[in-house]
Amino acid sequence: MVALAASARLDADDVLRIRWAEPPADGTSLTLRRDGAAHAIDLDGEAADLSRLDLTPGTWSVHAADAEVITTDPGFSLDGLAEYARRPRGRALRTFRAPSGGLRVSVRTVEPYAEVTAVHPGEEKLALEGFLAYGATPADAEIVATRRKTAQQVPGTVSLTGDHWHAELPNAPFAVETERGFWDLRLGGLIVATWIDDIPDKKNKVRFPARHVQRDTDRVRVRAYYTDKDHLAIATTVVPNAEAEAA
Template identity: 35%
Template structure:
């Protein structure tokens, strides 16, 4: 039996919606199996049973009741029949799975876990599960007239996507270390609904730490949220931004400044060095 996933999406209600190209009907005993990489933990849903709906070329599976932990889960179709033992096939996928508008819409809700369907490098269907907490998702970074500027989207806050203004402040913080005590520089930021823009003088950063060296972590304090939001870039499908995303450098009073990402896709400003 040949099965290919032609369209894969996790809806706003955390339902895995699949459209399939199949060469024969799904028989009784068919199950969708999700297997976690690394641990081998499995979750199975009977197609047509509770939690799932199946038709000639589509299925819908509610993910939240399955208890999927953070990680990557590979998808299989398993068929049981009276004349054969269980036959398991890893689901091939031709859907590239990238729609930034869809990912943005998903990130507007307040969540503790985020689910995403995607095609692996080898062309198979998988589901990625990550912890979700309010964050400031970066869309653009640039230097202009001696300022560090950044724009982006407030993710997983539950705020409405409207034009309502909210008081906010951008902070750049260098943690305490061999270079000296903790240092922070702040400036007012603009928040409209779930969109933000912030700018901060690089001269103020250099003046705040005369030794200049260090990694500075930006965060956004937004009225209505209990804790500052880290600035990062995790909503899109581009993993490993530390290697793949590079911004132009700047020089302020002879001190080089470079935006960069950490291994877990959080934004930093590298000053000096």
């Protein structure tokens, strides 16, 4: 048997709200199951408070009594994911629809990081915008690009308004490059990444325009890019002037 849900969304307080297409019988409880473990929670109307459950990391299936909950709803919205990530927390829950149609709840441990929502490659500086996810404001609100091979650093500036941040990194200091280099970003020690947009593998899907820093006989190409883990980073390459002009 199955229980049909028209929609199922998890709010920022870890309350699962289900709008039933075919409501279960009164007094029915929800059960989350994974690898032989099960946690039951009473339904309060169409709501079930999952914050009280000791859910280990992994994917849990959702059942109403002995019936699996089936839904056509994706289980989340991008606005809802952003609102959820703005709350300080060490454990993140997320609802989603499995390929079978079954309602699932994923559970994972999380740490604070800087979520990127906009990237603006300017001629003189790279500007970034985002919000602080899963934690409080870092004590050191400075953005720093660190070269992987040599640990050279290029610092930038950060302004904070609540949990929203705006950062700027100048392009000119990257003219120290002598070969191809890769620079990782940290904002006050936090990873700088885009994880809330639900687009995996951004390294092969998102490409930002390059900017060039002029030197005597060549130029350094500076380009923001996403890593394999969807962290935002900077790639630098020394190119002849003619090639830079054609890019």
